[in-house]
Amino acid sequence: MREFIIxxxxxxxxxxxxxxxxxxxGRLDLLARCVTASLLVSHGIRDDVRTHLVLGDAFTVRFxxxxxxxxxxxxxxxxxxxxxxxxxxDEAIGHVPVExxxxxxLVRMGLETTLDSLTGESxxxxxxxxxxxxxxxxxPEKAAFVLSDHTDLCPEDAAVVKGHTGxxxxxxxxxxxxxxxxxxAHNWLDTSGFDAY
Amino acid sequence: MREFIIxxxxxxxxxxxxxxxxxxxGRLDLLARCVTASLLVSHGIRDDVRTHLVLGDAFTVRFxxxxxxxxxxxxxxxxxxxxxxxxxxDEAIGHVPVExxxxxxLVRMGLETTLDSLTGESxxxxxxxxxxxxxxxxxPEKAAFVLSDHTDLCPEDAAVVKGHTGxxxxxxxxxxxxxxxxxxAHNWLDTSGFDAY
Numbered sequence: 577m578r579e580f581i582i583x584x585x586x587x588x589x590x591x592x593x594x595x596x597x598x599x600x601x602g603r604l605d606l607l608a609r610c611v612t613a614s615l616l617v618s619h620g621i622r623d624d625v626r627t628h629l630v631l632g633d634a635f636t637v638r639f640x641x642x643x644x645x646x647x648x649x650x651x652x653x654x655x656x657x658x659x660x661x662x663x664x665x666d667e668a669i670g671h672v673p674v675e676x677x678x679x680x681x682l683v684r685m686g687l688e689t690t691l692d693s694l695t696g697e698s699x700x701x702x703x704x705x706x707x708x709x710x711x712x713x714x715x716p717e718k719a720a721f722v723l724s725d726h727t728d729l730c731p732e733d734a735a736v737v738k739g740h741t742g743x744x745x746x747x748x749x750x751x752x753x754x755x756x757x758x759x760x761a762h763n764w765l766d767t768s769g770f771d772a773y
Numbered sequence: 774m775r776e777f778i779i780x781x782x783x784x785x786x787x788x789x790x791x792x793x794x795x796x797x798x799g800r801l802d803l804l805a806r807c808v809t810a811s812l813l814v815s816h817g818i819r820d821d822v823r824t825h826l827v828l829g830d831a832f833t834v835r836f837x838x839x840x841x842x843x844x845x846x847x848x849x850x851x852x853x854x855x856x857x858x859x860x861x862x863d864e865a866i867g868h869v870p871v872e873x874x875x876x877x878x879l880v881r882m883g884l885e886t887t888l889d890s891l892t893g894e895s896x897x898x899x900x901x902x903x904x905x906x907x908x909x910x911x912x913p914e915k916a917a918f919v920l921s922d923h924t925d926l927c928p929e930d931a932a933v934v935k936g937h938t939g940x941x942x943x944x945x946x947x948x949x950x951x952x953x954x955x956x957x958a959h960n961w962l963d964t965s966g967f968d969a970y
Binding site: 595596598599605606609612613616617618619648649650651652653709710711712726746747748749750751752753755756759760762763766767770771772773 | 792793795796802803806809810813814815816845846847848849850906907908909923943944945946947948949950952953956957959960963964967968969970
């Protein structure tokens with residue numbers, strides 16, 4: 577099991593955004609690419625992945641690889657899945673998720689509640705360029721990674737993450753876009769720490 | 774210097790395509806992501822990268838990191854840069870490139886001529902899951918990677934690539950989308966072979 581928690585602080589929490597301007601919709605272009613980077617391989621879905629997109633610390637859209645259908649690699653159609661989820665925001669009551677398309681669900685949870693909801697078995701780490709070199713870390717059996725969007729985590733979110741894990745890992749000397757960081761993190765796990773090809 | 778040669782066999786060679794349907798335009802969504810994966814880091818451009826997008830074996834759009842301007846991370850605006858380049862296809866005569874926006878040029882070259890045009894100093898390798906594990910390869914000072922789009926290279930293109938390099942490297946046990954493969958290849962070079970963080 578692998579989990580990705582992607583913090584979109586400026587992401588929309590309502591469906592009124594234009595698919596023609598995803599960068600202008602709280603960088604939904606980047607968040608959509610994070611979803612596809614986490615869940616898709618060439619001609620297939622990673623069925624052992626669950627991705628949590630935390631939108632504006634108010635809602636989380638969850639993508640479950642083992643039941644996911646209709647996820648295509650492009651930004652626009654992925655953003656449309658997110659919009660479809662947000663169209664049902666009024667049905668998301670308490671912390672009960674609403675399945676809005678196969679394998680996609682919306683839940684009224686911010687970052688803290690989303691982190692609380694992770695299965696306790698996963699090794700949670702934050703991906704950040706100031707962390708421990710990932711090549712020095714032993715790949716866990718169940719990994720959960722927390723990433724932020726194009727901005728660094730705000731102090732409040734950083735404190736919430738710190739409350740859930742003291743582990744920060746770095747993927748390299750250059751700060752990467754979140755979707756590329758996900759691709760590298762997957763590769764690290766796929767190869768058991770850049771070892772098994 | 775790093776170069777990426779991305780073979781888009783079904784990519785458009787004329788500007789008449791819709792930005793609203795990039796997957797339907799010869800998978801221009803994927804090709805656009807390859808461009809951004811090769812050239813962008815968080816809040817910056819990789820100025821040591823040149824990316825060659827080979828469209829339908831007829832035209833190549835070249836992105837030069839050291840002079841590139843106006844490249845944003847999203848698919849749609851990147852595809853618009855490619856469309857702008859193709860709008861000037863009639864001006865691309867012989868093998869003389871036409872600069873169509875800062876750092877972006879169009880040249881009437883297919884795969885073979887594009888590979889011929891590489892500076893002879895680069896170590897050219899094909900990225901493919903059947904290759905030598907990349908962790909066993911020493912990162913070259915100047916690397917050029919050849920990748921195909923969502924399909925494997927056709928036999929003709931594979932033969933052309935084979936005529937330019939005998940080196941095929943694998944990034945891991947799972948076949949990746951081309952843009953994710955680029956992110957991993959960059960990380961391998963950034964970290965001097967998963968060594969320097």
